[in-house]
Amino acid sequence: MATNRVVLIVIDALRFDTACSHMGYLQHLVEHEKAARYKVRSEVPSLSRPLYETILTGTPPVVHGVNSNRTVRLSTQQSLFHLAKDSGRTTAAAAYHWVSELYNSAPFNEIQDRIQLDTELPIENGFFYFEDHYPDSHLFAEASWLMEKKQPDFLYIHPMNVDDDGHKFTADSKEYRNRVLAVDALLSTFIPLCKESGYDIIITADHGMTADGNHGGNTAEDRHVPLFIVSEKITAGISDELVSQLMIAPLVCQLLGIEPSKAMMPLKMEECLRA
Template sequence: MSNNGVVLIVVDALRYDTACTHMGFMQHLVERGAAARYEVRSEVPSLSRPLYETILTGTPPIIHGVTSNATVRLSNQTSLFHLVKESGKTTAAAAYYWVSELYNRAPFNHFADRIQLETDFPIENGLFYFEDHYPDSHLFAEAAWLMNEKQPDFLYIHPMNVDDDGHKFTADSKEYRNRVLAVDAILSLFIPNCLAQGYDVVVTADHGMTSDGNHGGNTIEDRHVPMFVLSRQVKQGIKEGIVSQLQVAPLVCQLLEIEPSEEMVPLLLNGVRTKKEA
């Protein structure tokens, strides 16, 4: 593995305010000068499949055309997976099956596509689940296996249990808040392993969750999500203001030291150091 690998973790439906109040380990990293914290506003519609595509290509739905969860097709954009491969680096993902449908094969075959190893697809090594209640603990164990055995330069991880409990019990429920606590506990074990292996880590979300137990709209609860960044290339601390979700993809390119796609917006993120500063 190169010395500038990146792990991008997208916690489905993690609201910004709940992340701030219930992710004690992540806040510890911020307070102790190990991480930066940003408030990110997602694109709309604040739905999962459109925003997976936005995060991974740096383009809005009006450009990439994935405007609904019912849009089942391969991406027509240049994703981070494509860019990483084109630069001679390697890719892997432990993620929900919609990610495979966007970048590897569509539609997803539950029997053939669950495990995809040593492929020529943009996601070279992928472990994909297809039940929303698939345990986050199992998913991170699979991600750890990918990291240790395949040593990818870019590893994408996408747990779903926060979203699942949000839909079942609403964002105002103890179940939703406790699930955020549980993800934070997993991250407290997983992130130190990433850092020990030389990875930068970005933790963010696709969208939030409302008191109605849903998302898709234009409220702060629907759209505002966190982004924690652990990298020597980004100054630590809590950053003021609200950041566009379109900044995630160019940030990952910067951390990986690869060229962004022509469709991505310029990286204008407060706190990103120049190469000389880093």
């Protein structure tokens, strides 16, 4: 079922090498030509809030100005949520509260802003958590509810437990690797639901995680993250191309069938798009 509906899943702090070695379900899709896999090089600083903004607006920190996790304000850019709404599409998110602060309301009010159902906002239907250990399983359950009840054209999902365990135990730990296995298991039940509902699915990460239990720098461990695409519109298989993180937003626009913002770079992955 081919449509112009997209689910974008950003798994916080998922390293490329750990994704390749431990996400067995996603690799199964790749091997059976049901998904494509790329390596993405994130922008720097390889920190969460700047890279949420980069992924969702297609602009680097030097343009969008969110240079650290301490920058608490609404985005000054046209995000995928804004572009989708301007094109008459519906939006939803199950995500960390920093995403709400970027696109709906800042600062985040834990009492009032946990659930946001307001068609006047860029993220029309939102469930936002504010504790890093909030279970990924609960988040995907909320995303499933949004997908079934609200049927958004663009659904953004952002689980945090991989990042949380990476900071607690480092990327070179059984806890980090086991958490990646756990997310892969959740995806093995969630992705078929998305496909049944006619969604194209993109899975990526904001940044990686180092053996020191941190991120923010310029190493491959900090910056190299996966990009899995499950779509009949995309040529399946493994690509050796190193993709800029700035390509994710225009790729989403391409799959949604909407115009990218003027600030976005032209999509340079067109050879992966099926005729």
